[in-house]
Amino acid sequence: MSMVYAGVLSHAPGITGRANLVENTARRDEFYAKLDVQRQEIEDSGAEALIVIAAEHFANFFMNNMPAYCIGIGNEYEGPIEDPEWLKIPKTKIPGAADLGTRLTREVMKTVDVAYAEEWKFDHGIMVPLHFLTPKYDLPIIPVNINCQGPPLTPLHRAWAFGEALRRACDSVSEKIAVVGTGGISHWPATPDSGKINEQWDREFLDRLMRNDKEALLNYDDIETYRDAGQGGFEIRTFIAIAAAARGAGELQFYTAELPIFAVGCTVAKFSLEDAA
Amino acid sequence: MSLYYLQKFLYELNRDESAQAKYRNDLDALLDEFDLSEEECNALREGDIGLLYVLGVNGQILMHYAAFLGIEWFDYLDMMREGIARHGPVRAGVYAMTGGGKSFTVEGKKS
Numbered sequence: 001m002s003m004v005y006a007g008v009l010s011h012a013p014g015i016t017g018r019a020n021l022v023e024n025t026a027r028r029d030e031f032y033a034k035l036d037v038q039r040q041e042i043e044d045s046g047a048e049a050l051i052v053i054a055a056e057h058f059a060n061f062f063m064n065n066m067p068a069y070c071i072g073i074g075n076e077y078e079g080p081i082e083d084p085e086w087l088k089i090p091k092t093k094i095p096g097a098a099d100l101g102t103r104l105t106r107e108v109m110k111t112v113d114v115a116y117a118e119e120w121k122f123d124h125g126i127m128v129p130l131h132f133l134t135p136k137y138d139l140p141i142i143p144v145n146i147n148c149q150g151p152p153l154t155p156l157h158r159a160w161a162f163g164e165a166l167r168r169a170c171d172s173v174s175e176k177i178a179v180v181g182t183g184g185i186s187h188w189p190a191t192p193d194s195g196k197i198n199e200q201w202d203r204e205f206l207d208r209l210m211r212n213d214k215e216a217l218l219n220y221d222d223i224e225t226y227r228d229a230g231q232g233g234f235e236i237r238t239f240i241a242i243a244a245a246a247r248g249a250g251e252l253q254f255y256t257a258e259l260p261i262f263a264v265g266c267t268v269a270k271f272s273l274e275d276a277a
Numbered sequence: 278m279s280l281y282y283l284q285k286f287l288y289e290l291n292r293d294e295s296a297q298a299k300y301r302n303d304l305d306a307l308l309d310e311f312d313l314s315e316e317e318c319n320a321l322r323e324g325d326i327g328l329l330y331v332l333g334v335n336g337q338i339l340m341h342y343a344a345f346l347g348i349e350w351f352d353y354l355d356m357m358r359e360g361i362a363r364h365g366p367v368r369a370g371v372y373a374m375t376g377g378g379k380s381f382t383v384e385g386k387k388s
Binding site: 022063149 | 341347361371378385
């Protein structure tokens, strides 16, 4: 098999942009250290490319033509779109993997009608993970988007099917591929409630995710998620896709609700990659 | 009301450096490219984060716009609260305020 690593992490812009405002610096530094462990694990996996399943925030896709799923097949990307001073990540070029991305897309299309894009600007949803996971921007990136912003949103069982399709596609090629999903769990970002976190909801979700309990994961509905986990909770689609791709149990390496200035429960986890049953 | 085009204006502005140059050099010409009401045009001319929030601009789009305008983090959160105090609850979308206007960060309570 050529999927060699699967994990999840948070991507909130405050993680880099508001690092200097954090009061609980010990907890912040512990989080950063766990992200560096994730970077090392990806490097140790021998990955030749990194797929980032993200939930972008209107950097490329708008309600004029919104794909539920999209895979990047460009040679090169750029980011961040945000003010670099605000995000504290300088504007840079990021290498893509055009040929590999195209072959993966072709395979995914056998079961999921995915869109593709040769142009892609990265926002904080991808730039924050890359800042920690490939700080030299020397690993080819294949961006993947699941629309979690502009309703109607893809149903959770389709996010699962997409994750399965992506795994099958990765295993059909010879390259070693790492994949991370990046989203928030409960959070109310970009509202006056920024910093609100439903830790109990997060821990229940993470329990289902680490057990890779498909039925329990797909049992959420968006009305309840909006009520209990905020509009940011719609991003669980990225984590669910990773669980489907990995097939195995997860290992929660870090979670804290004690960094509300980052506006999300900060999460790092990896999954065991299992063969198809 | 043309919330769709209001958001599209900000979407283009947030992602496109040539639109950003136009915003700074000839804002009226840029506004003319979109089907916007007078209230929306004025909100964009004044960078009125509070009114744009209440009109229902997606929070992520609005957050990136506030960053583009160079607004400090806690000022940006306060501008949304003030918008609600002045104009009432958020009128559209999924970024409504649900916390009664209070701050959820210790750092914000200090400011």
